[in-house]
Amino acid sequence: MIIVLKPEATESMIEHVMDRLKELGLTPHLSKGQERTIIGVIGDDRILANQPLRAIAGVEDVVPILAPWKLAGREFKKEDTIIDVGGVKIGGRRLAIMAGPCAVEKKELTVGIAQEVKAAGANILRGGAYKPRSSPYAFQGLGNEGLDFLGEAKKLTKLPIVSEILDPRDIELFLEKTDIIQIGARNMQNFELLKEVGAYDKPVLLKRGLSATIKEWLLSAEYIMSRGNKNVMLCERGIRTFESQYRNTLDLAAVPALKALTHLPVIVDPSHATGQWALVAPMAKAAVAAGADGLLIEVHSNPECALCDGEESLKPAKFKDLMKDLRRIAAAVDREIE
Amino acid sequence: MIIVLKPEATESMIEHVMDRLKELGLTPHLSKGQERTIIGVIGDDRILANQPLRAIAGVEDVVPILAPWKLAGREFKKEDTIIDVGGVKIGGRRLAIMAGPCAVEKKELTVGIAQEVKAAGANILRGGAYKPRSSPYAFQGLGNEGLDFLGEAKKLTKLPIVSEILDPRDIELFLEKTDIIQIGARNMQNFELLKEVGAYDKPVLLKRGLSATIKEWLLSAEYIMSRGNKNVMLCERGIRTFESQYRNTLDLAAVPALKALTHLPVIVDPSHATGQWALVAPMAKAAVAAGADGLLIEVHSNPECALCDGEESLKPAKFKDLMKDLRRIAAAVDREIE
Amino acid sequence: MIIVLKPEATESMIEHVMDRLKELGLTPHLSKGQERTIIGVIGDDRILANQPLRAIAGVEDVVPILAPWKLAGREFKKEDTIIDVGGVKIGGRRLAIMAGPCAVEKKELTVGIAQEVKAAGANILRGGAYKPRSSPYAFQGLGNEGLDFLGEAKKLTKLPIVSEILDPRDIELFLEKTDIIQIGARNMQNFELLKEVGAYDKPVLLKRGLSATIKEWLLSAEYIMSRGNKNVMLCERGIRTFESQYRNTLDLAAVPALKALTHLPVIVDPSHATGQWALVAPMAKAAVAAGADGLLIEVHSNPECALCDGEESLKPAKFKDLMKDLRRIAAAVDREIE
């Protein structure tokens, strides 16, 4: 950590800062320049994360040097984390293709979509039973019954299930009925929920918050990991920007940036990112080309009657075409698809 | 709601859209123009909120006309909502000044700050017992014990208490030990928590999410209100933008914009918005000039040792000066301060 | 265009709006609903673009229906525009690969880089002679001499040249010495410069402004085209967001979104977008997978001594490797590279 002092900082102010740092058990190094004096504190920046050093008289700026996370970082673990979900390995050479309806609606529909996405090459079934909706008047999901419909689809297709949890009080249900617990964008900094899923070893898919920086996102992964659960995968799903042409702005540079910073698998959700089915296919292809370890794609057999996000859902036939195209792209970047 | 059709939409596509709307019990009006055909659906847009009309072939765009909320809107209730919190009226001519430490740390410190802010003219005591922190390694608050320290301060000062809830499982505790339950920015779309506080009539201070639009914010208020709790106040606390000179960008235009859209009281938090104590005073003054119904301000007697957000805390003497200035501004806009 | 009236709009206000519209030569259609009255004006929205209808008493909102551009739109011209630049066709099956140094520095260096990028498969040479720099103290480019160095490189390699213009007074110079005139992000709404390049038929590469919407960007293209120059290509180069992990956020969804809205070629600049050489290759691959018609890539033989943007420049050997990878991706999306 570097502490930059104001040009008008007096000797006694500087001494006071030095004393505070020593009290905290750190070894500060003072460097006086022509225009500015700085203090370098080489050691554990994390001790200082709790300290409001900027509140001390004479301090102009505090610049952290070390990453604020440990367990999630590449420095802590060099090799890629590969998460085994019922035999499907996420994070390796083979891509994880998670597909299914935005919200689970009816049993037959869910089972039917599951069979179609499996036939097209998906290896994980997605489906929302509890739905976080901006409006209290919008369809809120079938809840427990929705998880059961997914269970039926799993029985027939053998596809592991990923579904979103909203309430820490539902943890037992999710441990029993899902294979991957999804933490949605709106809950990326719902720390009580993060702590809850961190207490088990059930794989977690952690979506990026709507306006979360890469740093905050990795710190949320760190919340889960610091509680003991190392099976975390990250999912980029678009960030909020000024552009209103599509629902969110898919930040694909996050993929290679994350692959450098962390050992965790990185998934991309082109459906929620764009909110338009016509943009899903090009963005899915781009994500694979950028190095993503998997995709999360909405598929619905009757999008215009879907109770949630039909605008962004692919019909099964379009999904099948996309899978063909993705196989070509995957091969071009030395990855493979089932 | 207006449905805009694509230039290449065929007659049968148009008919299909009309049929869908009629199935939903609505009366569509078709208007064919030279370049575009549009369908107006004058009625309850809220029925259509669940319908993915954009997923229908031939549809280019869907433009909502009515606001998606009801109870929170000015159209539903013309006069300003005034919330009575232990005798302090929030939303009327007199401003609500909520002041205190970011996090509750020690009993004596908390009580001392409470006495100082009361002496300066604050009428509500703020203090965090459960703290949402980006890093799992940062101070997480004293929890239940912190609420008790606030209770001690209340006993001595008679100031009602506002404190933040993080977990729906803590609701009983907050009903008993606080006067206003705060929903923080990170939980503005934690719908399970919103539903939980909506089930009681305890006043709720709902902070704006980091990248929440005014619309989403009012919909979150609607979540609480639609469950029965009408005592909701909104708190602007800065939004995330590209500017990194301060922690967030305080969006003061939200104050008059909200006063036009909703009858709920609007509070401003200049401390979290700026993250720098030197900017707190000018932004507090600006907020009052803009028409805010109250302020949420961090005060700490020893900011440089505060366990949370010391950078943005005012010392009691500075807070006292600010209160003097605020009284002048309040008078200039026909408001008053205790 | 749809005009939404306020619930409290009186009959005489509505009549006044209808009269204003008729005065403008338009035919308004009035629809009265339970909660709102709306007026549809089916005709040329562009007439209304100049009218401050929101300023009329009783008007709540004005919703445009038609795109505000004409010449740049797919509706005006269905087939893709292909621009011929000295025999290199931009916008067709074969990708345009524009590579070279950020700023032109020395003759030998420029010629050397040009030869290397050509050998690797680039078909256009990029290089900045006039540099827009945030700081007045940063290297401002060699100016006219820089254009001459590019000319030397062209003589030897036969690569057409793209270079950025900053000042309308330099137009003659650019017409003579470049093959494509670049309008940089900072000048996307420098309308005087747009009008100037619009007066000739020299191809123009129009970069997206730092916080320009797709709509504003297409309107800037329309400025050029409405003056007569139809040879416009668009270049996505990252937008400004809250994320500071990379210089800008590359908005790749803009590629398929633009391909649907406009017939103009779409180029992607992964170098300026990310500002980090390690992210250039994955983003270049993603751009091709997303359907871009070409790439703009910085290559420098000694990045650490480059006078501008060395951080984002690839060394020639890395560029050569990237080109090999790009050929595989291009083939996977049925495109080709020289």
Added chain:
Amino acid sequence: MIIVLKPEATESMIEHVMDRLKELGLTPHLSKGQERTIIGVIGDDRILANQPLRAIAGVEDVVPILAPWKLAGREFKKEDTIIDVGGVKIGGRRLAIMAGPCAVEKKELTVGIAQEVKAAGANILRGGAYKPRSSPYAFQGLGNEGLDFLGEAKKLTKLPIVSEILDPRDIELFLEKTDIIQIGARNMQNFELLKEVGAYDKPVLLKRGLSATIKEWLLSAEYIMSRGNKNVMLCERGIRTFESQYRNTLDLAAVPALKALTHLPVIVDPSHATGQWALVAPMAKAAVAAGADGLLIEVHSNPECALCDGEESLKPAKFKDLMKDLRRIAAAVDREIE
């Protein structure tokens, strides 16, 4: 400047960085820590602004310590700059109130508005003769004739004139016919235009770019000042964010932040910032409370027929009321209005 090395940086890499710094005439200080090695370069960061140090192998990050501007900074000049515009002093105790139509349309209208704003207490007349419009089909301003109409209004009212320049080739015209040359938001980084107005001592009102950081804005001021023109005032006019409830997000925290960083006067434009006349008054009051040195406000006697931005224009009577309110706020912060 602080250079942070990667954990895997080798001894020879570190030596190479040290050598590069010495070659540049600087004195680097090496500090080796447990997890990271850093190099402090205390001296002139501005020398390094041109150097792509991040491109050197082993370098992880480069952190500037000094502000990149000189002349615009408070460190360079402690006391507030006061600019004299025909007897009106901008930057002192008395506020500069610049009011008038967005675009100059007709002579009588312009003169009439000028007389009304003067009567209400404005001390400078604003009016656009050359208008930067997003669409080529929108009214582009009267040009030279518009400047003449402003001149007529000045003759009668004695109000100095501020008007926007778009093209460096118009500089002579603006030197002759205006008292303050405005650089609009879209041209904040049109460096050729900045250099042009920097060559004279005519006062310049430099608007903040739509997505310009405070740092970039001050660097643009530095462009003008480094050419010799010290009469620069800054104008906050809203930044682009995700919020679409108003045209831009007025960033009032910029006012006190700028007053700390720079000695230049700071003006606020609530009209362009909000784009809605109903928000202009509360934001004008908030700006004065926040410490602004002046306001730029659009006034039009017939907003619904204004050729530009009528939605945000106040009628003269509303402006007069606002001026009364502003006098009260000004008094409450120890400022005054004519």
